[in-house]
Amino acid sequence: MRVLVVEDSDRLRVAVAKALRHSGYVVDEADNGEDGLWRIRECSYDAVVLDIMLPKLDGLSVLAKLREENNRTPVLLLTARNTVEDRVTGLRGGADDYLGKPFALAELLARVDAMCRRRFDHPATTVEVGDLVVDTDRRSASRGGDRLDLTAREYRLLEVLALQPGKVMSRTELEKHLYDELASPMSNVVDATVYQLRRKLAAAGSGSPLIHTRRGQGYVMEEEAP
Structure with a gap:
C-alpha cells in the first residue's frame, strides 16, 4: 500500500511517515499543499494523510481540487482545529476521515488501515483467496x-494482489507498492518477489498455484478451478 503524508511540521511528518513505514506501508512525503497536490496527480496512492493548515495551498483547497477532478483517493484530514463545525466542513468537502491534533499514532494507523480496506471494498480485516488468509491488521x-514467513516486501506484494483477486496488475503497478521515493528500484524486484511468494505458497496449504502470470500483462491472484 502506498500512502502520501502532507504535513508542514517536519517533526510530525517524519514521525507519521516512520510509523506508517514500520507498519508496512510505502510512504512519500510533502511539506506544502502545492507539492502534495502535484504528487497526488502524478502517482496513484491508496490513501493520503493531509494537514489542513499548509503553506502555499491549504489542505481543504487541495481536497477540493482533487474532488473537482473526480480523484477519489481516500483522504484523512489532520488539524489542530477540532470543533464540530471544522469536522463537518472537512467531511462535506470530500474527506473520508478526520483526526484532530494531538493524536496517537496507533489511532492514525488504524484509520489509514480502515480507509485502505474500504478502497478495495474489503471492510473486514481479513482477506481470503482459496485457502489463503491475509490479516491486514497484523500484516x-x-x-x-x-x-507464512514473509519479508515486508513479500507481504506488501501479497496483500495488494489478494485485495484485488482476478485483476491483472502490471509490473509497473506492483513496483509502486514496493518502493517509495527514497528507494532505488531494482529492475527485477517484482519478478524476484513473485518467485519467492510462489515458493512459499506452494509449500503451505493445498499447494495449488495462486499467483499466475499473464504474458505481456503482469500478474494476477486467483484460485484455479478444480
Whole structure:
C-alpha cells in the first residue's frame, strides 16, 4: 500500500511517515499543499494523510481540487482545529476521515488501515483467496492454517494482489507498492518477489498455484478451478 503524508511540521511528518513505514506501508512525503497536490496527480496512492493548515495551498483547497477532478483517493484530514463545525466542513468537502491534533499514532494507523480496506471494498480485516488468509491488521498471512514467513516486501506484494483477486496488475503497478521515493528500484524486484511468494505458497496449504502470470500483462491472484 502506498500512502502520501502532507504535513508542514517536519517533526510530525517524519514521525507519521516512520510509523506508517514500520507498519508496512510505502510512504512519500510533502511539506506544502502545492507539492502534495502535484504528487497526488502524478502517482496513484491508496490513501493520503493531509494537514489542513499548509503553506502555499491549504489542505481543504487541495481536497477540493482533487474532488473537482473526480480523484477519489481516500483522504484523512489532520488539524489542530477540532470543533464540530471544522469536522463537518472537512467531511462535506470530500474527506473520508478526520483526526484532530494531538493524536496517537496507533489511532492514525488504524484509520489509514480502515480507509485502505474500504478502497478495495474489503471492510473486514481479513482477506481470503482459496485457502489463503491475509490479516491486514497484523500484516500476516497463512495458508491452510500454516503461517507464512514473509519479508515486508513479500507481504506488501501479497496483500495488494489478494485485495484485488482476478485483476491483472502490471509490473509497473506492483513496483509502486514496493518502493517509495527514497528507494532505488531494482529492475527485477517484482519478478524476484513473485518467485519467492510462489515458493512459499506452494509449500503451505493445498499447494495449488495462486499467483499466475499473464504474458505481456503482469500478474494476477486467483484460485484455479478444480
